[in-house]
Amino acid sequence: MEYSGKVLVDLFLMFAGGKVLAEVFERLRQPAVVGELLAGVLLGPSLLALIRPNELTAGLAEIGAIFLLFTVGLETKPRDLLQVGGIATLVATLGVVIPFVMGFAYMRVIDHSMVESIFVGAAMVATSVGITARVLADAGVLSTRVARVILGAAVLDDILGMIVLAVVSSLSAGGVNYLSLAIVTGEAAGFSLLVIFFGSHVVGRFRPAVAKLRARNSAFALAVILCLGLSLASEYIGMAAIIGAFLAGLALADYSEQYRLRQNAHPIMEFLAPFFFVLLGAQVNLRTVFRPGLLGMIGVICLLAVVGKLIGCGLGALSMGWKDAARIGVGMVPRGEVGLIVAGVGLRLHTISDAIYTVVLSMSIVTTIVAPPILRILLPRVESRPVAEAAAGAVKEG
């Protein structure tokens, strides 16, 4: 195995750049994740052109997102998630229907084709849970009811988004195969529900076997194997890998303390997640987005994207009061990499024009960067850091 210097240069620039801008944004009282996104924009092709997505950095970004959702899952007990199941379903469903209808209607009004309008509607459905999960975790509010509703809705949203994407893809390919659609949906829903309902119980059954293992820290090794395995399974049945990672965390949450899973997973997430956010930023090419002639359309679509989720998800969570409904609505706004994926599929299928692709791309970027600061303002101020660090600081190095 020969080492190539270029690899380390990329890693160094992405990690250091992300952390420096994260610190700057913390000082400006803005979410660190926005700093990391902007570090990517800065280092990416539009400005400094110092980094470029490659197989390694894309892989690190993917593993980073997986560990991010895994640690979030580890802090979410299945029964807490199930308790908010009703509201989360309402939030996810209305958060899919209303943005879709808004995007579709607007496109039809300004005289775009049926298929193109459907595609733009579909791209407005996606939610990137990574961004919001990071903001919630950084603010130390993962154990709140608001966070649980957002996380629960994100899992459902991924299933619904998958269905929408499958439908629009087949629409543009000729017609919808309802049977295969039902199978795909059933698989995704069945997989998620099985893990949520029985995952923790099955994991508990293995505790006597784990106690017999000899290798160092083998409980954590098994947890990582489960995380990678469920990510793989999730991807195999058409969902995002990060949803599988979240479900794995969920199944292990009851035993996280006993086996020190969170303490082990957290540093890995801290090291790798910046690659996800920086690379997400680096995929923004300012030269191809924000084209002058499209600015009006981009403005309207961005507005609809924010308002659609705010109204849809907010309505779904109205029973929790205005404040929490607003938090949940804003938390579901970022489209992140999911918006980029939908736009990419549309472009590849020649279903949407270059111009519309640019519009969708801009909408993904704007919602991703705008939502975290608003969410941070809306969230209650919890200073969780000193507690955690004081507790951990009490331990002598092993």
Next chain:
Amino acid sequence: MEYSGKVLVDLFLMFAGGKVLAEVFERLRQPAVVGELLAGVLLGPSLLALIRPNELTAGLAEIGAIFLLFTVGLETKPRDLLQVGGIATLVATLGVVIPFVMGFAYMRVIDHSMVESIFVGAAMVATSVGITARVLADAGVLSTRVARVILGAAVLDDILGMIVLAVVSSLSAGGVNYLSLAIVTGEAAGFSLLVIFFGSHVVGRFRPAVAKLRARNSAFALAVILCLGLSLASEYIGMAAIIGAFLAGLALADYSEQYRLRQNAHPIMEFLAPFFFVLLGAQVNLRTVFRPGLLGMIGVICLLAVVGKLIGCGLGALSMGWKDAARIGVGMVPRGEVGLIVAGVGLRLHTISDAIYTVVLSMSIVTTIVAPPILRILLPRVESRPVAEAAAGAVKEG
């Protein structure tokens, strides 16, 4: 960023395969690292052909090796390393000279060309500190004098090995440029000594600034930036990146406890190091090594490779008594990826024949797999695990 399922399959197979065989080897009272190496051989092209080195897995392996040496450095105080400086220098020097002379002499005796003989001698000089560091860490003896001598000698060995490789490369290219050789050597030695002597002091100076940072866990983020930066610098001046990572750990060792650096770096190492060892194993193609006609020569070279380091390094450490001298000698035996690199350079320069390449490759593999079990037998039985786990277990999740 679109996710490709193949990426996760590779990661899952390598991590799960490595951990399963590590557990099997622990049960057989053999070093876990040999299990991981064999998992690679099993999954690699010779047998199951399920994994193949690619940009991502090679990158993860490199980062894994970097974090392995970084954590080892974090447990090694600079002054402890300097205390064994004299012995380490003797160990490294004799450990380079004697294997070189043995390999060179044998090749000349069996009538190979001067250049080819020099190359085989050079390939026998290398030491792969990763393998031994892992065995020492797993055995919980990193703080012993033996471990320090091995680590100090490994840094020197890398510098000496670099000189030897530069000399043999230029020999086969026409002639040695002594001036550039002196510059390269001076750079490497100067860099290492600067970090060892002044690194910790410089790091200490930054503590007031670190205290003012707002981002979460920023001390660890800075430590990782230093680790990646020194790895990069090390590679830039021609040394292995892992030596830079080790030096970074060393510079931070005095503050590891205060900033919980080891507790943060350790899980990252535990997640990524298996990729290094599994991929190292996966580079073994049993079909191309161990050719029947070459078995005699392979046997002799393997024997000389083991005996050469045992005598050379053992002699250098004889002042520490027979037992420690034997431990140090065996600890310096594995050639690992360093042997593979030297062999690869020789093959690319058409300096050595395919047959000789195979011999050097086999020698690298045999020394890597044979040394850890012997070292483990020779090491004192330290049960460090319960202590570390009990201490860490006392902390509630933050």
